[in-house]
Amino acid sequence: MKESQSDSVELQSVAVNKDEKLPKLNQKVQKQGELYRDLFVEALDGIIFWSSEKGIVEANKSACRIFESSEEELKNKKIEDFIYSKSSKSIRVLNEMYNKDSIRDELVFLMPNGQKKILEFTTKLHSINDHHMTIFRNVTERYEMEQELRERERKFRSIFEGTLEGLLLWNDQFEIVDVNPAGKKLFRGYKEELVGHSLLEILEKNQVSRDEIEEHLKELDLNGHAAGILSITLEKGVPLNVEYSTKKNVFSNLNLSTFRDITDKLQIEEHLRKSDTLSVVGQLAAGIAHEIRNPMTALKGFIQLLEDTIADDHSMYFGVIKTELNRIDSIINEFLVLAKPQATKYLEKDIVQIMRETIELLRPQAVLHNVQFQLELENHIPPIYCEPNQLKKVFINIIKNAIEVMSSGGYIYISMKEEEGYIYISIQDEGEGIGSELLQKLGEPFYTTKEKGTGLGLMVSYRIIDDHKGKIEVESEKGKGTTFHIKLPIKK
Template sequence: MTLNKGILLNDYSEDTFAKEKHLNEKINKDLYKDLFIEALEGIVFWSGRGEIVKANEAACRIFECSHEVLVTKNLGDFVLVKDSNYKQIVNQLFENGSIRNELVFLMPNGQEKSLEFTSKLHSVDNFHMTIFRNVTDRHRMEKELRESELKFRKVFEGALEGMILLNTEYKVVDINHAGEEMFNISKSNLIGQSLIDILMEFKLNHEDVMQNVESLRENGHLNGTYQINSFSGKRRSIEFSAKYNVFSKLSLVTFKDITEKLEMEEQLKKSDTLNVVGELAAGIAHEIRNPMTALKGFIQLLEDSIQEDHSMYFNIITSELMRIDSIINEFLILAKPQLVEYIDKDITKIMKETVEFLTAQAVLHNVQIRTCYENGLPNVFCEPNQMKKVFINLIKNAIEVMPKGGLITVSMELTADNRIHISIQDEGEGIPEDMLTKLGQPFYTTKEKGTGLGLMVTYKIIEEHNGSITVESELGVGTIFHIYLPFEKYRV
């Protein structure tokens, strides 16, 4: 029984092995068939000379041929350029037995396709096999992406506005040339730094900056303006527009310096105001001057008959009439431009004469005037009396803002851009920032009995001399008026 069982067991094992072998062959054949026919990539079997003997449906679609036509072709017939690169690929294939590479193939319909392929010799039944993948669309998209990136780079680098690319942590990834100039920092020193930290260096409010960052993240965009102190010390207005996650998790910030634009708008407002006030002033001044002339005449006639007891009243009336007359003269200066004669004049000499004229008044107020004039300053094409009026107005103002005394520093020098820079500095209480922009407006004054016309006249005269005035002030420290005048000749 044991022997019989052994025989039966042996018979059963041989039969089982045969069945399993047949089953495995069938599975492998079915698996091969499924993989070959259903594969998304093109599969081609070819002979030693490149003749195509079999191809799947995907290969037929890639080569734009039916199977009947494709098996009449040679793989080499489809290669667009059989150059040294092609010959090297063929040599490597037959030397190594397999290769993976990419070539451009020409289809029967004239279409060119970039095909990535993997070839292996003696793959099945002594035939060679090549698997093809169409990468034309991928190359096209890569080309379009490169072209798009190139266009963006040209726009980015050529833009007149500053541009910054930020990553998700708000660190600078890139900055264009215009941005470097505005920040006055090189790209190498900015890349990798946090934009938030950079803004903090400009003395911005941390809470405001973080609020803007959160708003950008939530809304996807943000527009605004920052007032910053540049590294040169000048106060600048920067307008910005930010877009969150524009592409590849990068955010874009564009910004531009609108300081000059705002200053120009402010100058236009002042100019319009000056025109209106000038027209009004001309009419008022002429209307007042006639009765004023009569009043001064009669006062002079009464001067001899004024009793000693009333001399004080007479002096007050005379003093106030003189003050009214001074205001009328300022009104007339604000009126339409008068005929003035511009000549080449030593601006240093004009300033020296002004300082000498006001020295006595300064001493009475316990004020010292210190001067610093650069040697060899060129002449300025100006109307001397008007320039003297400007200097008188500013130095008198400086004296009056220091009732307890102090120091006035007057300096004159030549700037790098060939202008005369005149500065008049006092040690008064200073002017609040919100009031600085109003200086030069009609009837705006910081003095108790002032009319504001003096500074308005000063601004007008400097403007007519093709110059400019800027003011910087710090509370508790003092104020500096900066006058910039061209010294080349011009005609008005």
């Protein structure tokens, strides 16, 4: 009796233990189901289970998307059915797939809708229940991007090697990474003498000053690009004028510098400038012959009268002689400014003071013509590098012309302002103005609107402003006066 009671208690205990284990078992099954769903069903890569006899037995959603088919359409088909080309590579890969425990490779697959895809895959034999597993990933887009990148690199290399300008690629440590044939030729070196070496050391070796280099780098950091002209001297003492342009971080933290030898170009420009000067001298000589002929004729005539007559009062003749001699002197002085190279020394000067001195110099003449000045200045006009006497000559020529064209008097408006590294000067009169057809001829040799003018004053003014790397523009309209606009750089 006691033994039967003991057995009953043990049976009840077993029943209780089973009841307690059942929920835990259910939880375990549920977790395994979730894990299966996460690893297989919802995986981003395509996963296919297959056997050698039955073909594909199961495929997840990603595999269906990759193969453009439903799971039912994939079942019982073999992976080799989708391989595009039966090439030697594909045959080798298939043999390895069936015989090796695991392989990793990529092939071109043909989808049922005719689309070709490059698939990277990993196969593991006998992974689950004697079924084999293959994981697929579509790398078509990556492959196309790699192809495009290789094509771009090929084009870049072709342009880099073939361009006529010297190209240097260098990193943020100033180490030269690559140089094209034109760059090697420019610096008279071999590729191994440049690549891997410091760009700064090479420039200094070619006698480029540290100040120039630092100014270039400062502009590069500020704007992302910089350009200019360098005067370099190669090791063998060969001087070169090099036009350069640098762009920061063109790709992969590399900077690109372009160098072009413009030594010949500058020499040609210098020859052209001299030729232009000779041409101007020729025009001047022709004009001066005419200009000098008249006063010389008068001189000869009055001298002849002085010799042939015995009049007591010869003052009138001497007066005419003095006037004509002054005229000759004025013409010759203007001629010399154009024909003879001038030794110019640029100094930092107050341009406002130069203008004020010019106005005071011409004020007596302005009073005689009933002309008044109105000077308008912006605050803090900075000094500029210039040749003060030459600028004063320009201001005198333009303001004096303005006074002389205002026969009935009036105002001359002078303004000055600073903007973006330049000084802008405006000189406006209230004269009769100049027609558009005549305006274009201003500054040409011996073109003038004045009865006794030579036209050399304006020509000299244009030359001086051009030497200062500035510009003169004239604005005029008949009956509304004329305005001269002068633009001068502040820096030397």
